[in-house]
Amino acid sequence: MNTQTNISAAAQVVDKDWWRGAVIYQIYPRSYQDSTGDGIGDLKGITRRLPHIASLGVDAIWISPFFKSPMKDFGYDVSDYCDVDPMFGTLADFDALIARAHELGLKVMIDQVLSHSSDQHAWFKESRASRDNPKADWYVWSDPNPDGTPPNNWLSIFGGSAWQWDARREQYYLHNFLTSQPDLNFHCAEVQDALLETVRFWLDRGVDGFRLDTINFYVHDKELRSNPALPPEERDSSIAPSVNPYNHQFHLYSKNQPENLAFLERFRALLDEYPAATAVGEVGDAQRGLEIMGEYTAGDDRVHMCYSFEFLSGDQPDAARVVEVLTKVDTAAPDGWACWAFSNHDVIRHASRWNLDLAGQKAFATLLMCLRGSVCIYQGEELGLGEAEVAFEDLQDPYGIEFWPEFKGRDGCRTPMVWEKSNSNGGFSEGKPWLPVAPEHLVRSVAEQEEDPEALLHHYRRVLALRHAHRALSKGxxxxxxxxxxxxxxxxxxxxxxxxxxxxxxxxxxxxxxxxxxxxxxxxxxxxxxxxxxxxxxxxxxxxxxxxxxx
Incomplete structure (x- = not known):
């Protein structure tokens, strides 16, 4: 009887620190696997392909947004935080995905887009209806200047002013991204409460953690002070392309506000109610990224880990650059925890960005698995997929359409995953894919690489196994x-x-x-x-x- 009790108690032991040193595989759901033939990936498709992900030896998956959305920014404009968009399936499909992932030993993390919603969200529809309704201050509203211009000089990452005029209220509302993505007002306690309830909804459904989109954008300067200009020599195109005037400002007031820390502590307190829930934050700031990462991950009452863009932009990092970045991390985040990535859904794939051959890709994959911190790898990275060329007429990304041709947007890293080369769709879909499959990707398909022991796919498995075999590499x-x-x-x-x-x-x-x-x-x-x-x-x-x- 005592033996059985001890076994049961041991089985209930939970590793709350599983995230520390973990390898997380990012899935862009529109492009992973289509199960219905409509050309768009979905939750059932992801579930079908979970054995491939488990075979890599990763610890967790991160699924980019699959919530209800008008898809102006492909899911990063949420119209219902607590439901699945029909194009991706149903809540039952999500439950089945979690169950299968857990069977395979995979944790499940999902994207949470808390800084802004869609303009089709019921909250915004009510907020914009009048200046005195119950949700009137749930978004960031401001009267115009006396001459009718916006209240300050803040700019949108997607181009132009960050303020959009609304004729209903005869006021401007703030949008750091598309005009259809109004910013929520985190100075309103009810907004924080409502957002945390949506987080609880998914925790109760069994998710193991969250990737927090634009974590440093949550809180704006309450006084709406204008941002100072940034000297040309200090401009950095790691967050926005060089052709974007967003780079001309030091974003002192439009984001990175100290009040954000109090919300992150509320968020962490909620996660700590669950056995081993975790979060990784995306820090979007070209000037203070590592400093903010240090602030947000300090101690044990904020977010567990963050990533900034030091290795997600620019030229191939040489030895000197790697030393520079890791030294800065030691200074900026001495008791924090970084999460490293070379590619994701927002940047040119690093195989192309750094012009790497197979040997170079293997070397960088090995480096990534030896860094102190946690690690994210992006779907297709294990195959060595390069950036796809997408013709203007095939573009879907509003960011690329706005700044074409100097900046071609993010579609080139979002084209469908290639599973086989037997057809032009790479085994992704039986219909026409929402973005074309790059022909040069077909020879790098999973099926092709499984047959080649020297392929990059097997190298990723080896370096992942190496990381897990030595605790010094994962947690040291x-x-x-x-x-x-x-x-x-x-x-x-x-x-x-x-x-x-x-x-x-x-x-x-x-x-x-x-x-x-x-x-x-x-x-x-x-x-x-x-x-x-x-x-x-x-x-x-x-x-x-x-x-x-x-x-």
Whole structure:
């Protein structure tokens, strides 16, 4: 009897820290797998493909929005936070997805778009009806200036003013994104309460966590002060393309407000009511991204982890850049927790963005799995998919349509997943896909790579297995960070295990010296042989991984 009680108690032990060092696989539901033939991916399609995701060895999935929406921004404009859009299926389909994922050992995280809703949401319809209805202050409204212009100079990420005139109330409302995405007013306690109830709805349904869209946009300056100009030499196109005037401002007042911390503490308190719920926040800020990440993840009463855009933009990071970013993280977030990614649904796929061949992709995949923090990988990254060319007439993304051709938008990273090359749709759909499948992607399909032991798909499985085999890599501290020419190196340490990691992030030869002590090679992942003495020679894109031998 006592034995059985002990077994039952052990079975109920929950790892509240499962997220720390976890690998999360992002799914863009419109483009993963269509089960109905309408050309749009759906929840049943995701459920069908969960065994592929589980075979990679990831810990969790993150599903981009599937809530009811007019789809002006493809789900990031929510009209009902507590229901599934019919194009993706039903709540029953979502329940079945969670059940299957849990059977396979996968946690389920979903996107929460709390900063703004759709203008078709019932809350906004009521709010805009008059200045004195019960939800009149649920969104950010302002009278015009005496000359009829908007109340300040805030700009929308999608172009133009962040203020839209509404004839019903004869006021402007704030929209940091599309005009059809009005910003919710977080200075209103009822708004916070209502949003937290939608979070509880999904927690009660069994989700394990959330990805928080635009986490630093929740609260605006209550006084609506104008943003200062940003000098040209300080402009950074990591958040918005260089052709977007959004880059001309230092967004001091339109986002990143200190009151946001109080809401994040309320959010965390709600998550802590559940056994092991977690959250990762998206920090969209070109000037203060790492600093904000440190603020939002400090201690144990805010969000668990955040990511900013240091490795999601710009040129290929060389050894010096990796050292720079990791050093800044140590300074800005000494007790926080980063979540790293090289690709997602908002940026050019890194295989194209950094012009990587297969060897380069393998080296960066290995680096990603050795970084301190948690990790997100984006669907198709494990196949080495590059950015797809999408003709203007096929564009769906309003961002790309607005700034074409200097900026082609986000459709090139959102084209359908390729499962096989037997037809032009790559096994994604029996109908016409909502975005065309790139012909060059077909030869990189899952089925093709399963048959090739040297394919990138198998490399991702190997480096994921390596991360999970060594607690030092998934949860350990990082020390000894150094650059030697094209080589970046560091040591990961946890519970008496030390692992030395060195990466040649170039097509040129390099070398690195092992720290003092006795070391043995591990991994078998692009790893070079360790010499008996002297520096370790690293060929182009080569990696050295070694474990300290304690004698």
């Amino acid at each position: 501290e990082l020390g000894g960070l150094a650059q030697s020419g094209p080589v970046v190196s560091f040591t990961r340490s946890e519970a008496g295990e030390d692992i030395f990691c060195a990466f040649n992030l170039s097509g040129q030869a390099g070398e690195v010296s092992l720290p003092k002590g006795n070391w043995e090679q591990i991994g078998g992942v692009l790893s070079t042989e360790l010499p008996k003495a002297g520096p370790v020679a690293l060929g182009p894109w080569q990696v050295a991984l070694a474990r300290r031998i304690n004698e």
